[in-house]
Amino acid sequence: MTDVQARPGTSGDAEQVDHVVIRFAGDSGDGMQLTGERFTTASAVFGNDLATLPDFPAEIRAPTGTIFGVSAFQVQIADHDITNPGDAPSVLVCMNPAALASELHRLEPGGTVIVNSDEFDERNLTKAGYTENPLENDSLAGYKVILVPMTSLTKESVKESGVKPRDAERSKNFFALGLVTWMYTRPLDATLTWIKERFGKNEMVMNANIMAFKAGHAYGETTELAGNRYSIKPAPQTAGVYTSINGNTALAWGLVAAGQLAKLPVFLGSYPITPASDILHELSKHKSFGIRTLQAEDEIAGIGTALGAAFGGQLAVTTTSGPGVALKSETMSLAISLELPLVIVDIQRGGPSTGLPTKTEAADLMMAMYGRHGEAPLPIVASFSPSQCFDAAIEACRIALKYRTPVILLSDGYLANGSEPWLIPDVSTLPDISTTFATEPNHVNETTGEPEHWPYVRDPETLARSWALPGTPGLMHRIGGIEKEDGSGNISYTPENHSHMVDTRAAKVAGIAKDIPEVAVTGDAADADLLVLGWGSTWGAIVTAVDRQRAKGRKVAQAHLTHLNPFPANLGEVLRRYPKVLVPEMNTGHLAKLVRAEFLVDARTVSKVRGVPFTAAEVEAAIEAELERKL
Amino acid sequence: MTDVQARPGTSGDAEQVDHVVIRFAGDSGDGMQLTGERFTTASAVFGNDLATLPDFPAEIRAPTGTIFGVSAFQVQIADHDITNPGDAPSVLVCMNPAALASELHRLEPGGTVIVNSDEFDERNLTKAGYTENPLENDSLAGYKVILVPMTSLTKESVKESGVKPRDAERSKNFFALGLVTWMYTRPLDATLTWIKERFGKNEMVMNANIMAFKAGHAYGETTELAGNRYSIKPAPQTAGVYTSINGNTALAWGLVAAGQLAKLPVFLGSYPITPASDILHELSKHKSFGIRTLQAEDEIAGIGTALGAAFGGQLAVTTTSGPGVALKSETMSLAISLELPLVIVDIQRGGPSTGLPTKTEAADLMMAMYGRHGEAPLPIVASFSPSQCFDAAIEACRIALKYRTPVILLSDGYLANGSEPWLIPDVSTLPDISTTFATEPNHVNETTGEPEHWPYVRDPETLARSWALPGTPGLMHRIGGIEKEDGSGNISYTPENHSHMVDTRAAKVAGIAKDIPEVAVTGDAADADLLVLGWGSTWGAIVTAVDRQRAKGRKVAQAHLTHLNPFPANLGEVLRRYPKVLVPEMNTGHLAKLVRAEFLVDARTVSKVRGVPFTAAEVEAAIEAELERKL
Amino acid sequence: MTDVQVPLTSRKDWQSDQEVRWCPGCGDYSILTAVQLLMPDLGVNRENTVFVSGIGCAARFPYYMNTYGMHSIHGRAPAIATGLAVARPDLDVWVVGGDGDLLSIGGNHLIHALRRNVNLTILMFNNQIYGLTKGQFSPTSALGKVTKSSPMGSLDAPFNPLAVALGAGATFVARTHDMDRPHMQEMMRRAHAHKGAAFVEIFQNCNVFNDGQFETLTTRANRDDMLIPLEHGQPVRFGKEKEKGVIISSDGAAHIVNVADVGEDAILIHDEARPEPGLAFMLAHLASSVNEPTPVGVFRAVETTEYADANAKQLAAAQERSGAGDLSALLHSLPTWEV
Amino acid sequence: MTDVQVPLTSRKDWQSDQEVRWCPGCGDYSILTAVQLLMPDLGVNRENTVFVSGIGCAARFPYYMNTYGMHSIHGRAPAIATGLAVARPDLDVWVVGGDGDLLSIGGNHLIHALRRNVNLTILMFNNQIYGLTKGQFSPTSALGKVTKSSPMGSLDAPFNPLAVALGAGATFVARTHDMDRPHMQEMMRRAHAHKGAAFVEIFQNCNVFNDGQFETLTTRANRDDMLIPLEHGQPVRFGKEKEKGVIISSDGAAHIVNVADVGEDAILIHDEARPEPGLAFMLAHLASSVNEPTPVGVFRAVETTEYADANAKQLAAAQERSGAGDLSALLHSLPTWEV
Numbered sequence A, B: 001m002t003d004v005q006a007r008p009g010t011s012g013d014a015e016q017v018d019h020v021v022i023r024f025a026g027d028s029g030d031g032m033q034l035t036g037e038r039f040t041t042a043s044a045v046f047g048n049d050l051a052t053l054p055d056f057p058a059e060i061r062a063p064t065g066t067i068f069g070v071s072a073f074q075v076q077i078a079d080h081d082i083t084n085p086g087d088a089p090s091v092l093v094c095m096n097p098a099a100l101a102s103e104l105h106r107l108e109p110g111g112t113v114i115v116n117s118d119e120f121d122e123r124n125l126t127k128a129g130y131t132e133n134p135l136e137n138d139s140l141a142g143y144k145v146i147l148v149p150m151t152s153l154t155k156e157s158v159k160e161s162g163v164k165p166r167d168a169e170r171s172k173n174f175f176a177l178g179l180v181t182w183m184y185t186r187p188l189d190a191t192l193t194w195i196k197e198r199f200g201k202n203e204m205v206m207n208a209n210i211m212a213f214k215a216g217h218a219y220g221e222t223t224e225l226a227g228n229r230y231s232i233k234p235a236p237q238t239a240g241v242y243t244s245i246n247g248n249t250a251l252a253w254g255l256v257a258a259g260q261l262a263k264l265p266v267f268l269g270s271y272p273i274t275p276a277s278d279i280l281h282e283l284s285k286h287k288s289f290g291i292r293t294l295q296a297e298d299e300i301a302g303i304g305t306a307l308g309a310a311f312g313g314q315l316a317v318t319t320t321s322g323p324g325v326a327l328k329s330e331t332m333s334l335a336i337s338l339e340l341p342l343v344i345v346d347i348q349r350g351g352p353s354t355g356l357p358t359k360t361e362a363a364d365l366m367m368a369m370y371g372r373h374g375e376a377p378l379p380i381v382a383s384f385s386p387s388q389c390f391d392a393a394i395e396a397c398r399i400a401l402k403y404r405t406p407v408i409l410l411s412d413g414y415l416a417n418g419s420e421p422w423l424i425p426d427v428s429t430l431p432d433i434s435t436t437f438a439t440e441p442n443h444v445n446e447t448t449g450e451p452e453h454w455p456y457v458r459d460p461e462t463l464a465r466s467w468a469l470p471g472t473p474g475l476m477h478r479i480g481g482i483e484k485e486d487g488s489g490n491i492s493y494t495p496e497n498h499s500h501m502v503d504t505r506a507a508k509v510a511g512i513a514k515d516i517p518e519v520a521v522t523g524d525a526a527d528a529d530l531l532v533l534g535w536g537s538t539w540g541a542i543v544t545a546v547d548r549q550r551a552k553g554r555k556v557a558q559a560h561l562t563h564l565n566p567f568p569a570n571l572g573e574v575l576r577r578y579p580k581v582l583v584p585e586m587n588t589g590h591l592a593k594l595v596r597a598e599f600l601v602d603a604r605t606v607s608k609v610r611g612v613p614f615t616a617a618e619v620e621a622a623i624e625a626e627l628e629r630k631l
Numbered sequence C, D: 001m002t003d004v005q006v007p008l009t010s011r012k013d014w015q016s017d018q019e020v021r022w023c024p025g026c027g028d029y030s031i032l033t034a035v036q037l038l039m040p041d042l043g044v045n046r047e048n049t050v051f052v053s054g055i056g057c058a059a060r061f062p063y064y065m066n067t068y069g070m071h072s073i074h075g076r077a078p079a080i081a082t083g084l085a086v087a088r089p090d091l092d093v094w095v096v097g098g099d100g101d102l103l104s105i106g107g108n109h110l111i112h113a114l115r116r117n118v119n120l121t122i123l124m125f126n127n128q129i130y131g132l133t134k135g136q137f138s139p140t141s142a143l144g145k146v147t148k149s150s151p152m153g154s155l156d157a158p159f160n161p162l163a164v165a166l167g168a169g170a171t172f173v174a175r176t177h178d179m180d181r182p183h184m185q186e187m188m189r190r191a192h193a194h195k196g197a198a199f200v201e202i203f204q205n206c207n208v209f210n211d212g213q214f215e216t217l218t219t220r221a222n223r224d225d226m227l228i229p230l231e232h233g234q235p236v237r238f239g240k241e242k243e244k245g246v247i248i249s250s251d252g253a254a255h256i257v258n259v260a261d262v263g264e265d266a267i268l269i270h271d272e273a274r275p276e277p278g279l280a281f282m283l284a285h286l287a288s289s290v291n292e293p294t295p296v297g298v299f300r301a302v303e304t305t306e307y308a309d310a311n312a313k314q315l316a317a318a319q320e321r322s323g324a325g326d327l328s329a330l331l332h333s334l335p336t337w338e339v
């Protein structure tokens, strides 16, 4: 069902700003994710560029009012191309004391904090760890504070809907949404339509939410907030149809698309794990595409079932996060030995061990490269923005099918849950990634003289092996994880063959470098003093930081990798071109280690392992420091 | 039970040589491993230095007479210090045509091949793939061939023992052993004593073996072999009591010793896998040391049970090979997070996947370093010779206990099964590796004012955390794999704490560098043109190669690492001292990658991934090539 | 387990200082309360008690007990607890986990712990859903269950957890539910007293993702007619007036009958100590869904060799035979020679 | 499975060109022969037949069959085969493995494959030992078994493989042994014909590490008295003169009796199709060691929904409902706007 609508004009009575970063924070039960998403969609539909950062607690539902129950959603909206959800928010919406306690430190100096003052009673203050009411001492000095008794106003406004008083205050997030919608001159229609669709089944609740939303809007209009209205013009965007999409949905759709483009049924074998489960959920909805999803008993069975399906000729995928990748590593090693296509999706999260399951991190790169016994190389693709997960998924599938190899696709919790506007591609422009199966014998048995199929006969160009599907007459063959003779695939323990096979498997993966784009350098490509090299979700922060630094007159270039193994063919040459190379990573320096070892360049790490993404300011600071470092 | 005996004098009527490399080869059922081991022991007892290389097929018992059923055992014995089983054998004993077919190519030009001519009938020749009898054409020209009808001579000689004719020929390996014992003037007593002990329960078989052994010896004495007798003087050795030991036994004994030295019961949780199973077998024999061995349902349970025992205060160990390490990685990550001592022993074998289970390889180093999700560093120790596995095991346990950390101990199939003489240490000289457990609360609860135990209070020096055992009154606490607050150990999701904990865990491991010896440089330490850097079982071949190169006048230095993480504190400085660094590895260049990334030195790999160890000649060739390479 | 005199404790002593973080209304709270209230009665020390768990909502349990505890990784608690219990037979080791933790990813460790008969008290909170990961079907969810990962209904036939345990050779198997504290406590008390691996399935309500799953059985109004209490040596009867009962026919099938129809004497007498697990297994299959009368209580309780005990005996026997290990002697145990 | 006419084949057609590499005398040979001789009779094509195995001696099996095959990794065959069978319901997927492969490391995948009732024919070669790794005790080795890893005797109570399978909800469970080719073939034929997961335990002699383990049961001289053949609808009787039989008493226990003592009519009539697995489970526990009369044959064979089939139906229903997937429509399915 589509819902295309023309972009409305902007409102006249508001101060025009070029961007704003808003953070909604409240109790887990307060519906802050919903509020944030609705505001995002309204802004997207309006035509702004934007990027979001949901930030929710690990608990399913922590006790109300506690700090660890705080759920937040940050969004940046702008009239220009942006790539990240912003550093410090300029507006913070706090639904209760715990939200204020946990989030205030993020607000930029002089920023606006909108507080639901009704909730600042003794009980809630204590739960949030306050011994004094922060609204009554000077702890908020330095910020612009807007106190709104949202709970009582909401209750009041929804009276006529007929919902029970107990339930009435549930609509207070829509009150807040209405208020912020007014403040930023967002159109109301999209949200109203959405409320009707979403809550249509329960008319009372639907009406309550509509009333609260309108009341919030009206509150802005009619109160002293008059001086606080802003408008942000639509961003100049390529013409086309857009949708707002998060990384996991984009990734799942990329897999659906890959199946169509490969003309193969998709098979997902998976075990639920945060933050990857949503891909399983999404794919399980699309059975009409012939997609099979099997929720396996564990991660090993997740990849095992996928590998079985791959043997059967399907586009096989397994999705997980770090702990699951660790568990799957033995089977990945088998897939490498079998040389069967298989995509392993790792939505990275904070580690080690259970770590920070709901927080983001990018510390699985080294495991992706080396986390298997023996010489077991495989290609690695990484996505760098929510919507780009769509392309990354297709690319991972393309490589897997073409080279008959497992491929690791890296995303992370930030990309998974963050969203941005996406220009929906015309499906006819998507690449054909179909492959061919063997239909005829490719060998004559030396002793019997009978035609037969040798599974390890290779394409001389790609080194991909011949792939014959069970069910094909005359091509019966056996494959296995013991070292095998190249060509015949029969078990072989000879030193020569083992050495040859180790080299061949490595050469096959290395050869993919010929089949991927060279890495592009942006910014001061010709004469930069420093190159910022990145991969994964750091992209947004890096782009902004480099832009700002260049605006400040510094000579900085930027390159971002989507292929981590093999590297683009020109990477060594690119790195050697610049006196300094800086690598911001949400780990302790994985990519830096890889390029140092490979190219012997003194790439320096800016490390951030805090469960939260880089801000552009942090990258900027690192660039400045590195530029100043004496060589 | 000890069996000390004085070293007998050497025989006078034989040509004196300084070393010999003998390879025994026959069918799996022919008892070649036993023959080789007995010859080795006799030589060890005699006082030679030696090193062995068993080489057996992957099949349990392949069909008789086939090439893939050939089992071989190579031993080098010398009158001087040697470190490896030799490159090309100078003597090859072949019990059947398949052995000749599969092993002849290894023999050095002009070497001696002793053949059991009885077995060269049409059936056996066909099974071995011969279309002509190699004893009857000129395919053995260029070798010294000694044809002995061993089967019939054995049958003849054991007649009086009373064994059934069918069983009589089973003793033919003892005939061969007797013959070679004569050729190399080995004393008879040790072997005779051993036969009596081993076969004492079955007198008939015992007698048959004794008769065959003596007959073989007499055959040498009385036949035309007279011109083929050699003697090898005992090697000058440190005074003391020696035993001949293989790597797996030494490693198992090292674990037994570690338990004694730590004053803790050893707990082994393990799942059988080649080539690690023998450690489980050995440890399960030593229950009188209070050692518990639990054969778990899989590798994950192997490490899981060990981790449980570690929590309970035992010296916990899990043993496995590559595929098992892959499976254990998620639990290793938990152990890192829990900061509990645990030793993970990886007896490396050929990979990827099932690979070459009975062959050696050293391609798990990168997995040991990086094969876990998130930032999960742990110390890595590697053994470099069979007997040194004893020390390496103690060192791994020492680090684990002192720093409360899982430690990976790397050995490989070559070390595991290879043996060498070992000067048995005086147990009173072994290090004290005992640790202390918390007995008192280390904190006062802020709210209750009660004393309590905080599990993550650290020793400021080692950063090791306080370790309180269940059963200790008043110190109850909970630990887990979710990120925890340093100190209290309570769950913490804050960015600051996570960052701090990631840094702290890394600093703890890095800090071990202060507690391990600096790496020593041997050879032309002061002025070498090239440093050969090694780790693991390449040691033997490297030492010999460097010695030979230096003897040829080349300036070469050598350094060998037993600690792979952290590196010895002086490693960077050492590497930068030499114009060239060469790293021979039984992988595609793992250590080279690590030092390149860490120190930005252009360390070059000599890679051999063939399931068999380096020969000294191969290392020599690589040294020469690298020395010639223009910089 | 210990000779030390056990000091009197109260519930408070068994509560840790950590805030409990389950959803308000979750059945896990009542199980926690049952355990914390029971512990002072068991005659055990806090310091000798260890709770080991995997990952899941249920698996948060150890944090709330003022004992030793480990919140490990998903599925591995039975293995970790096995190592601990074997290494330290002086401890009381409890395992807590959800249906996903113990039957999905941890299924193999569970069945092996049960067959080895390691001295563990295993509490499985069965809410027939993955709670912590927000609502996918679990290996105990009914066929056709619609969840986030099964929008058209689950295709996976569920496990009968008691049958899995009995099939693995479990020596103690019981079932209870989160709405009946005394019954829960009785099952826990029995499980704890059992020397060997004890498996207790607890029907637990996940009011967020699977609310009311066990209502047909566990509400006060339904219990009499829908729960069949098993008591050793007693006829298997239920209903408000105990008017219904279970019989076994000669074709080896169990049937629910009106006692009046068959006569009191025909009713099966429950025998939890039967050496073969066949009877317990049959009772475990009496109900095929929550809509049929379902037995609760101790299905099987058979004393046999406990693993850690047998292990300790081997160690003692080895020491008896050859004395405490002598390291120097070991190092000289292969042929040696002197230089 | 296929409509294609199946060409006549002979044993030779099903033999691959790989040399068989088991120890001379190993029971695996007779199983291989039984399978290769049976295949031409099953009315299936080689190209539609796939053998999937893990690692172990038994797991070498696929190499010797001229079909499609995968020799995977230790323990994972049931999972891999599940994926294949679900993705490709047109194939005949067989799983072969040892007692270690399928019950130790692979235990979880096995029980989950069984409960899902995926269309697999699973042959477990039970030699009560780890053969390939040269002789450690396995999860089916008897208590007290002395092996390389249990020099003082194993402490692990063994699994009863059929009980594990039944506990997991297996819909087809049978047992046979390597000394009786016709019986093996009959069990394999039945297992293959079963729509769903079929589990066949085959007693297999490992003459190198556990020789003669099943001799008490399987030699011609012992069979009559020691093997109890189960036949659907027939009284459960055995002995040279069928003089012994099995009855179920009203306390729910199975007993071996002299038929003469109880009368023919009292003897249990075997019912492999009984919906509840209780009877099969009881029979699986009739013998507690190889020294007691042991039932062989089909214990349970119940037709119910097969997983891949149900899965295919959901896909078809989804397509029926919303048409074949339209990628462009999917990409526009969230709120969109035009610029």
Ligand SMILES: Cc1ncc(C[n+]2csc(CCOP(=O)(O)OP(=O)(O)O)c2C)c(N)n1
Residues within 6 Å of the ligand: A271, A272, A273, A274, A299, A323, A324, A327, A354, C055, C056, C057, C058, C059, C073, C074, C097, C098, C099, C100, C101, C102, C125, C127, C129, C130, C131, C132, C133, C138
């Ligand atoms: C290795 C691994 N896989 C998956 C997960 C994600 N995960 C956490 S808990 C859970 C299942 C929870 O269900 P259950 O065990 O029934 O416990 P409940 O939350 O219902 O109490 C899953 C899949 C994980 N933490 N680790």
Ligand SMILES: Cc1ncc(C[n+]2csc(CCOP(=O)(O)OP(=O)(O)O)c2C)c(N)n1
Residues within 6 Å of the ligand: B271, B272, B273, B274, B299, B323, B324, B327, B354, D055, D056, D057, D058, D059, D073, D074, D097, D098, D099, D100, D101, D102, D125, D127, D129, D130, D131, D132, D133, D138
């Ligand atoms: C992950 C992994 N763990 C362990 C092994 C070693 N291993 C190979 S086969 C085997 C057990 C063999 O026993 P079983 O499955 O009963 O087969 P059998 O050889 O008796 O036929 C083991 C432990 C392995 N190959 N891979």
Ligand code: SF4
Residues within 6 Å of the ligand: A060, A061, C021, C022, C023, C025, C026, C027, C028, C057, C058, C127, C131, C132, C205, C206, C207, C208, C209
């Ligand atoms: S999600 Fe369900 S099981 Fe988990 S805490 Fe909430 S109510 Fe309890």
Ligand code: SF4
Residues within 6 Å of the ligand: B060, B061, D021, D022, D023, D025, D026, D027, D028, D057, D058, D127, D131, D132, D205, D206, D207, D208, D209
């Ligand atoms: S070890 Fe045993 S099971 Fe394996 S091939 Fe030999 S006889 Fe057969």
Ligand SMILES: [Mg+2]
Residues within 6 Å of the ligand: C098, C099, C100, C125, C126, C127, C128, C129, C130, C131, C138
């Ligand atoms: Mg659950």
Ligand SMILES: [Mg+2]
Residues within 6 Å of the ligand: D098, D099, D100, D125, D126, D127, D128, D129, D130, D131, D138
């Ligand atoms: Mg076996």
